[in-house]
Amino acid sequence: MNQEDQHLDTLYEIRNMMEKSSRFISLSGLSGVFAGVYALIGAALAFFYLKLDFFQPAYYDYLNNNQQVIRSTGIFFIANALAVLTLALATCLYLSTRKAKKQGLPIWTPTSRRLLMSVAIPLATGGIFCLALIYHQGFGLIAPTTLLFYGLALINGSKYTLHDVHYLGICEIVLGLIGSFFTGYGLLLWAIGFGVLHIVYGTLMYYKYER
Amino acid sequence: MKDLLVNINKAFESKARLGIMSVLMVNEQIDFNSLKELLDLTDGNLASHLKALEELEYIAVWKQFIGRKPNTTYRATDQGKKAFESHLQALENLIKGNR
Numbered sequence: 001m002n003q004e005d006q007h008l009d010t011l012y013e014i015r016n017m018m019e020k021s022s023r024f025i026s027l028s029g030l031s032g033v034f035a036g037v038y039a040l041i042g043a044a045l046a047f048f049y050l051k052l053d054f055f056q057p058a059y060y061d062y063l064n065n066n067q068q069v070i071r072s073t074g075i076f077f078i079a080n081a082l083a084v085l086t087l088a089l090a091t092c093l094y095l096s097t098r099k100a101k102k103q104g105l106p107i108w109t110p111t112s113r114r115l116l117m118s119v120a121i122p123l124a125t126g127g128i129f130c131l132a133l134i135y136h137q138g139f140g141l142i143a144p145t146t147l148l149f150y151g152l153a154l155i156n157g158s159k160y161t162l163h164d165v166h167y168l169g170i171c172e173i174v175l176g177l178i179g180s181f182f183t184g185y186g187l188l189l190w191a192i193g194f195g196v197l198h199i200v201y202g203t204l205m206y207y208k209y210e211r
Numbered sequence: 212m213k214d215l216l217v218n219i220n221k222a223f224e225s226k227a228r229l230g231i232m233s234v235l236m237v238n239e240q241i242d243f244n245s246l247k248e249l250l251d252l253t254d255g256n257l258a259s260h261l262k263a264l265e266e267l268e269y270i271a272v273w274k275q276f277i278g279r280k281p282n283t284t285y286r287a288t289d290q291g292k293k294a295f296e297s298h299l300q301a302l303e304n305l306i307k308g309n310r
Contacts, residue, residue, distance in 0.1 A: 007302050010229060014299070017233035021241070021249050106248050110241060 024112045024161045026105055028095035029210055032202025035088035039194035042084040115160040122153035143186030144179030147172050147193045168201045220298040222267055227260045232295045235287035243283045
């Protein structure tokens with residue numbers, strides 16, 4: 001009997017090592033909640049800036065090809081988006097590092113490097129593609145494009161971290177695809193995708209893995 | 212009972228070697244330091260286990276320099292993967308056989 005326990009223990013050890021070495025499990029759920037809050041604040045600022053009613057579609061029609069308005073609005077939007085992105089990434093990095101320390105796991109491993117690369121490539125591609133959209137004045141497609149590429153980045157990265165991220169990615173892509181057809185609701189869908197979904201997922205992950 | 216033990220591989224008897232092989236089954240390759248951190252072993256201990264696995268041709272070693280620092284990466288050979296898989300199968304059979 002003791003022999004059997006020993007073999008079971010061996011198998012457990014093997015499983016554990018495979019999991020530990022191939023997935024970055026220190027990803028902080030709480031940082032998802034923060035990212036969501038930042039995104040909602042960013043989206044709210046954009047709504048106020050454009051003086052929109054909450055459900056009024058076609059925010060970019062308001063630009064009406066007025067070059068002056070397009071320029072200042074563009075600068076505001078890019079600054080706003082970059083601020084949200086930077087804050088969210090910094091918080092995620094800080095909280096994940098803290099979580100890794102708590103778990104006694106290293107943060108900078110081949111796995112976390114792979115995770116970073118697999119997320120960064122689709123994300124950077126999407127970012128540059130958005131610049132192309134701005135260049136061609138396809139403003140209506142910017143918000144859904146960010147959702148689409150972010151979803152793809154999550155699905156790509158989910159191989160190296162908590163599997164739940166995979167489903168979050170799918171949800172983001174669905175929102176992005178809806179937004180691609182109903183461009184007027186881009187900002188609203190963006191707020192749902194980057195705000196609400198992050199808060200929901202972050203909360204779920206926090207209770208699932210960190211409680 | 213005898214035939215159940217046929218595939219239990221002596222090469223994988225220590226915890227360290229099981230750990231090394233497990234990591235190499237799911238990672239294409241891994242460097243010495245990452246492996247050391249994962250398995251929580253001392254340099255000498257890990258090196259001797261790696262040496263043994265290398266001599267059995269279960270793992271392949273690749274030495275290079277990054278800047279001026281030596282960097283050694285390891286990967287499991289096909290032979291090593293097969294051997295480890297049949298070892299796992301044998302363990303599973305043993306446990307089932309004891310039920």
